[in-house]
Amino acid sequence: MRLVLREALNVFRRAPALSILSITTIAFSLYVVGLFGLVALNLREALRGVEQRVEVVAYLLRGTPPESIAQASEDIAAFPEVQRVTFVSEDEALTRARAELVEFRDAYRDLTVNPLPASLEIQLKDGSRDAVHAQLVAERLRGIGFIDDVRYGREWVEKLDRLRNIGGLVGMSIGLAFAAVAVVIIGVTIRITVLQRAREIAIMRLVGATRGFIRGPFLLEGALKGLLGGILAVIMCYVSYLLFRNQSELATSGIVFFKTPQMLLGILFGIAIGLGGSLVSVGRQLKNV
Amino acid sequence: MIRFTHVDKHYSKGAALKDVSLHIAKGEFVFLTGHSGAGKSTMLKMMFAELMPTSGDVRVSGFNVNEIRPREIAKLRRRLGIVFQDFRLLEDRTAEENVAFALEVTGAHRDVIPSKVMRVLTQVGLAAKSHAYPTELSGGEQQRVAIARALVNDPAILLADEPTGNLDERATRGVFQLIREINAGGTCVVMATHDLDLVKQATYRTVEMRDGMVVFDSGTDESTTEEEL
Numbered sequence: 001m002r003l004v005l006r007e008a009l010n011v012f013r014r015a016p017a018l019s020i021l022s023i024t025t026i027a028f029s030l031y032v033v034g035l036f037g038l039v040a041l042n043l044r045e046a047l048r049g050v051e052q053r054v055e056v057v058a059y060l061l062r063g064t065p066p067e068s069i070a071q072a073s074e075d076i077a078a079f080p081e082v083q084r085v086t087f088v089s090e091d092e093a094l095t096r097a098r099a100e101l102v103e104f105r106d107a108y109r110d111l112t113v114n115p116l117p118a119s120l121e122i123q124l125k126d127g128s129r130d131a132v133h134a135q136l137v138a139e140r141l142r143g144i145g146f147i148d149d150v151r152y153g154r155e156w157v158e159k160l161d162r163l164r165n166i167g168g169l170v171g172m173s174i175g176l177a178f179a180a181v182a183v184v185i186i187g188v189t190i191r192i193t194v195l196q197r198a199r200e201i202a203i204m205r206l207v208g209a210t211r212g213f214i215r216g217p218f219l220l221e222g223a224l225k226g227l228l229g230g231i232l233a234v235i236m237c238y239v240s241y242l243l244f245r246n247q248s249e250l251a252t253s254g255i256v257f258f259k260t261p262q263m264l265l266g267i268l269f270g271i272a273i274g275l276g277g278s279l280v281s282v283g284r285q286l287k288n289v
Numbered sequence: 290m291i292r293f294t295h296v297d298k299h300y301s302k303g304a305a306l307k308d309v310s311l312h313i314a315k316g317e318f319v320f321l322t323g324h325s326g327a328g329k330s331t332m333l334k335m336m337f338a339e340l341m342p343t344s345g346d347v348r349v350s351g352f353n354v355n356e357i358r359p360r361e362i363a364k365l366r367r368r369l370g371i372v373f374q375d376f377r378l379l380e381d382r383t384a385e386e387n388v389a390f391a392l393e394v395t396g397a398h399r400d401v402i403p404s405k406v407m408r409v410l411t412q413v414g415l416a417a418k419s420h421a422y423p424t425e426l427s428g429g430e431q432q433r434v435a436i437a438r439a440l441v442n443d444p445a446i447l448l449a450d451e452p453t454g455n456l457d458e459r460a461t462r463g464v465f466q467l468i469r470e471i472n473a474g475g476t477c478v479v480m481a482t483h484d485l486d487l488v489k490q491a492t493y494r495t496v497e498m499r500d501g502m503v504v505f506d507s508g509t510d511e512s513t514t515e516e517e518l
Contacts, residue, residue, distance in 0.1 A: 014381070199377070199379070200379055202377070203377055203379065203390070204390075204394050205362075205363075205366070206337070206366060206371050206377070207366065207367075207371075207390070207391040207394055207395065207438065207442070208363045208364070208365075208366035208367035208369075208391075208394070208395050208442070209363060209394035209395065210360065210363045211359060211360075211363075213394060213396075
């Protein structure tokens with residue numbers, strides 16, 4: 001193992017320019033993946049804020065006894081998708097309308113009879129704030145006798161769903177494309193190293209080194225380059241994040257950076273593509289050396 | 290030790306070996322002679338499983354080369370020492386490191402490597418130049434390093450493909466003498482050469498190749514049994 005490590009590290013000593021080139025190309029590939037990751041992460045954070053507002057509102061028939069409402073509230077709160085149920089009385093609804101709907105303030109002021117119904121505002125749990133779950137809850141609510149109507153802003157919940165799916169899909173596709181590019185780049189650099197060391201490999205084979213032993217340093221080299229490229233990419237992403245965050249107009253927008261597990265995952269991803277590139281290249285090249 | 294039975298080797302451009310049958314016994318010294326392209330190197334390459342026969346049977350040190358698996362090739366080669374005309378040394382390593390490399394890659398224990406390396410470098414007369422890089426050594430000295438590397442794993446067979454081809458007369462004599470001493474120690478030697486002066490210097494068995502065929506074999510003893518293989 002010591003020899004495998006020594007041989008892998010020797011590559012960096014013997015061909016520093018090539019090593020730096022491959023590490024920086026890996027780093028830049030991962031950096032682009034990282035930037036998309038950051039955008040996706042911040043998009044998700046932003047959508048989460050919007051999602052908080054996804055709720056189902058059940059309008060109640062006038063004259064529903066408070067006991068029935070309390071009982072129904074308890075039952076609805078026990079739905080697996082439901083986080084919280086809030087009762088909004090007719091008076092509260094009017095007060096809110098007067099405060100929020102400024103344009104109709106005059107119309108609401110002169111009312112003698114409150115036209116607004118009481119309602120139950122149902123907030124969904126994290127993970128259930130999508131069109132499918134909202135519709136599911138709405139259908140169950142419609143089965144309750146004193147519930148007159150159920151609204152959950154179906155269209156925009158569905159739009160939000162679509163936006164999130166498209167965002168995720170685009171991010172993942174571009175990320176995968178760049179990861180594939182990184183694999184090819186690592187494969188090419190390992191191939192160059194294999195060709196550079198063809199003489200050494202031929203001698204290793206002549207004196208009876210096993211294939212595994214010959215491959216070991218190349219695989220480790222790929223993994224090390226992936227590791228270094230991954231770390232460099234995380235640093236570059238962080239610098240970009242800092243530069244972005246320090247823009248005065250964005251200072252209050254609350255953009256976020258990767259958490260430690262996500263950074264480690266990125267570095268692991270670097271190691272994985274480094275290893276993948278080496279495996280493909282070494283497998284193909286060593287047959288002929 | 291080495292047995293070829295009706296071996297043929299065909300390439301797209303033609304036949305490299307035609308119906309070659311040959312037996313080399315343990316501890317024997319055999320010259321393979323012939324012009325370039327006669328088939329000497331092809332035979333040597335089959336002995337260390339770099340090439341497979343198209344038909345026929347090749348057995349070396351208990352291994353059947355026709356059916357050898359990749360993992361077994363490494364095992365076979367650990368029983369062989371191989372020397373080439375162009376030395377095949379690593380330029381960025383000293384004589385000592387070049388020899389040690391053969392032990393390291395075969396998984397020898399670190400503690401035994403320095404003493405083994407020094408033993409073979411002394412044997413080839415290069416102990417004093419163990420820290421020299423190949424470029425600092427003469428051709429003859431470089432070949433001695435290559436021989437030391439071939440010997441360090443205590444091989445049963447030494448295969449030498451034109452080992453004196455790049456050397457001047459004086460260096461040739463020295464390297465040949467060294468190979469003779471190695472053979473005298475019990476190692477079987479198969480040496481391909483087209484240097485007939487060298488062949489005449491000793492009374493070793495000579496196998497002459499021409500157009501892929503054995504046209505002359507001074508060794509006539511075919512009484513060797515299978516157990517010796």
